Amino acid sequence: MRGRDRAYGALLGLAVGDALGMPTQYLPRETIAARYGVLDGFRPAPDDNVISRGQPAARVTDDTDQAVILGRLLIDGRGRVDQVRFARELRDWHKRMVGAGSADLLGPSTLRALDQLDRGVPPEESGRWGDTNGAAMRIAPAGIAFSVRPLDELVSRVAQAGRVTHNTGIAIAGAAAVAAAVSAGIDGADLSGALDIAVRAAEIGGRLGHYVAGADVASRIAWARGLVAGRDPGEALDLIYRLVGAGVATQEAVPAALAICSLFPGDPFAVTRYAASLGGDCDTIAAIAGAVSGAVYGAGRFPATIVEQLTAANPDLHLSDLADRLLGLRGGTDARPDPGGTPPEPGLG
Structure with a gap:
C-alpha cells in the first residue's frame, strides 16, 4: 500500500536525517564543508563536537526519540496527547540521557516548560514561551495519524499535541506546517x-497559542522556497545558511528544512544528506526535511544499505510498526480537536 510506504517513509526520513546530522549538529557550515563536503552516509561523531562526541555512526538523537514518544502517546490516547504524561516521559528521557553521559538533551523551550510545571504552573500555561523548533521536530507522527482535511482540524490537533511545551503561535505554526506537509504526502500530494x-497550515497555526515576537513562519516558508528556486544545491544551501538561518528558532529551522526539500524532487535521501551538511541545528533540520520528503516519496526511495545501517545502530526503534499503528488512527480517532487552541492574550495580537 502506498499510504503505508509513505507513513513509514515519514518516520524513516526523520530518523535518517537525524542520524546523518548527529555528527555535524552545531558545527559551522565551513567546518562541515571542509571535513565532509556533502555527507554521503552515516559518520561517527567527531571528538570536537561537544554535543554528540562519542556517538557511533547512524545513531539517532533527541529528534527521533521524542517523535517516537509523541507517536506512542498519540496511539495510547487515540489521537489526543496526555500532557502530564508527555511532560513526565520527556523528563524521564532527559534523565536517561544525562545518566548515559549524553550532552544531546532537551531543548530550551521544553526545559523551561518542565521547570514551570515543577513550580506548579498548569500544563495549559507551561508552554507559554515555547517558541523554538522542538514541537516541529517531533510532530511527524501527528501528520501520519491525522488527515490533512479539514486543515483547521489538523492544526488544532497539532496545537493540542505540543501545548505543554510549545504553546505559542510561532511554534504551532512551524509544527502545523510540518504535520500538514507529512499528512498531504501520505494522501498522495506531490512535493x-x-x-x-504547509504554508496554509502555518498561517492557521500562527493564530493559535500565545503571542511571542518573531517573524511569520508561513511567510518565511514561502520566501525561502522562492529564494532557492532554480539554484544549484550548493549555492542554495549557502543562501539558506546565511539568510534563512540554521538555528533552533522555529522561524529559521522549518523554512530552512522545507526549502531544502524543494531542491531534490524525487530523492529524499539527497534531501537528508544536504540538510545534514547545512551546519547549525542541522540534525533537526534534516529530520524535519526527511520526514516531509519521506512522506511524499515513501520509504522505498531510501537506499537499502542506509536503512540496514540505521536499524542496526538503533534496534529498538521499530519505526515500521509505529507507522502502521499511527496510520490506523487516521480517520478513526475518538479525540475531539481543541476548538481553536489557546487565544492570544488581549492586546498582544
Missing part, C-alpha cells in the same frame, strides 16, 4: 502541493 499546504 509542491505538500509545501503549499
Whole structure:
C-alpha cells in the first residue's frame, strides 16, 4: 500500500536525517564543508563536537526519540496527547540521557516548560514561551495519524499535541506546517502541493497559542522556497545558511528544512544528506526535511544499505510498526480537536 510506504517513509526520513546530522549538529557550515563536503552516509561523531562526541555512526538523537514518544502517546490516547504524561516521559528521557553521559538533551523551550510545571504552573500555561523548533521536530507522527482535511482540524490537533511545551503561535505554526506537509504526502500530494499546504497550515497555526515576537513562519516558508528556486544545491544551501538561518528558532529551522526539500524532487535521501551538511541545528533540520520528503516519496526511495545501517545502530526503534499503528488512527480517532487552541492574550495580537 502506498499510504503505508509513505507513513513509514515519514518516520524513516526523520530518523535518517537525524542520524546523518548527529555528527555535524552545531558545527559551522565551513567546518562541515571542509571535513565532509556533502555527507554521503552515516559518520561517527567527531571528538570536537561537544554535543554528540562519542556517538557511533547512524545513531539517532533527541529528534527521533521524542517523535517516537509523541507517536506512542498519540496511539495510547487515540489521537489526543496526555500532557502530564508527555511532560513526565520527556523528563524521564532527559534523565536517561544525562545518566548515559549524553550532552544531546532537551531543548530550551521544553526545559523551561518542565521547570514551570515543577513550580506548579498548569500544563495549559507551561508552554507559554515555547517558541523554538522542538514541537516541529517531533510532530511527524501527528501528520501520519491525522488527515490533512479539514486543515483547521489538523492544526488544532497539532496545537493540542505540543501545548505543554510549545504553546505559542510561532511554534504551532512551524509544527502545523510540518504535520500538514507529512499528512498531504501520505494522501498522495506531490512535493509542491505538500509545501503549499504547509504554508496554509502555518498561517492557521500562527493564530493559535500565545503571542511571542518573531517573524511569520508561513511567510518565511514561502520566501525561502522562492529564494532557492532554480539554484544549484550548493549555492542554495549557502543562501539558506546565511539568510534563512540554521538555528533552533522555529522561524529559521522549518523554512530552512522545507526549502531544502524543494531542491531534490524525487530523492529524499539527497534531501537528508544536504540538510545534514547545512551546519547549525542541522540534525533537526534534516529530520524535519526527511520526514516531509519521506512522506511524499515513501520509504522505498531510501537506499537499502542506509536503512540496514540505521536499524542496526538503533534496534529498538521499530519505526515500521509505529507507522502502521499511527496510520490506523487516521480517520478513526475518538479525540475531539481543541476548538481553536489557546487565544492570544488581549492586546498582544
